[in-house]
Each structure stands twice: as C-alpha cells, then as structure tokens.
Amino acid sequence: MKLSNPKNDNGFTLVELIASLVLAGILAVALTTFIVTAVDGFLLSKDAAEISQKAQLTLTRLRIELLDASSINTSESNANKLVFDNEYGTQTVERTTDTVALNGHLLTNGLQESYYAENDFLIYQQSTEGAWSITITLKYSNNNTEFQTTVNPRMNTLRNAPKLVYNQMIDTLDKQG
Numbered sequence: 001m002k003l004s005n006p007k008n009d010n011g012f013t014l015v016e017l018i019a020s021l022v023l024a025g026i027l028a029v030a031l032t033t034f035i036v037t038a039v040d041g042f043l044l045s046k047d048a049a050e051i052s053q054k055a056q057l058t059l060t061r062l063r064i065e066l067l068d069a070s071s072i073n074t075s076e077s078n079a080n081k082l083v084f085d086n087e088y089g090t091q092t093v094e095r096t097t098d099t100v101a102l103n104g105h106l107l108t109n110g111l112q113e114s115y116y117a118e119n120d121f122l123i124y125q126q127s128t129e130g131a132w133s134i135t136i137t138l139k140y141s142n143n144n145t146e147f148q149t150t151v152n153p154r155m156n157t158l159r160n161a162p163k164l165v166y167n168q169m170i171d172t173l174d175k176q177g
Helices: 014-067 161-176
Strands: 081-086 089-096 099-102 105-109 121-125 132-139 146-151
Touching: 014 081, 014 089, 014 099, 014 105, 014 132, 014 146
Parallel strands: none
Antiparallel strands: 081 089, 089 099, 099 105, 121 132, 132 146
C-alpha cells in the first residue's frame, strides 16, 4: 500500500475553495452595485430630459399665445387660471390638479399637486396704461424641478420696461454729476 504525499495532490483544499468563493461574492456585489448605479443614473437622466422637454414645449406654446394678447381679464384670472384675448378670441389657460390646459386642450401633465395652491400664473401690471408682465411657473413632481418664463405681451405700452427703468436710472446719475 502506497501512502500519498500531500504535496503531490492535484486538488484544492477546503480553505482555498472558501477563500475563492468569498472573493467571487465580493466581486459580484461590487459589480451589481456598479450596474444598478449606472442604470439608476440613466433612468434619472431620461426622466429629467423628458420633463425638460414637456416644460419647454408648454412654456413656448404659452409664450407664443400670450405674446399677442391684446388684453388680460384680471377679474377671471387668478393664481391657477389666466384669461386673455388675442386675435383668435378669448383664451383660457388653466391649471387643474396636475395638468395645464389651453382652452381645454392638455398642454402638460405630471405637475406637482401640492404646488397647486401657489402662483402658477403671476400677472403683474407695470403701469396703469395697460403694460403687463406675466410669469408662468411649472413645477413637476418627478424631480421637483421648477421651470419659469416671463412674457411681456406686444400690446404693452412699456414693451421694454426694464430698459426704461435702467435708462431713467442712468439719466439720474448723469444729472448728479
């Protein structure tokens, strides 16, 4: 009978097997974490791009409609409703729950519902002659991002009101020396 020499065995010991399984497990966890993080980042950027496109399209459409507004009905308008007249007649932009609609036609959805009570349509009269500035704010629920635009309708008598204020300030400084 021949005794085997442990140095000549061609197998793995139990300690070597356990060590290799532990290392393989650590690598698997690290790789899984990396893949999950990458997929989450991709999905987050995809959602952000989608929301940004929706907001840009909505704000551009409203900007075009409001740019030619001939009058704004302040008695019917409020923080979530804007009534104005343009060459096509009376137009209504209204925020209901999580949507914004122009004359009942959906422009965007997915807005933050808790933001509903705040000012989505802020109407500011710059002078008693009828110059208006309208600020529209959209806040989406997916990423809590706020989009905003300000429109100065063409019918304004003070079309460049900020420039006029700046010029008046420069004139005052010039007179003072």
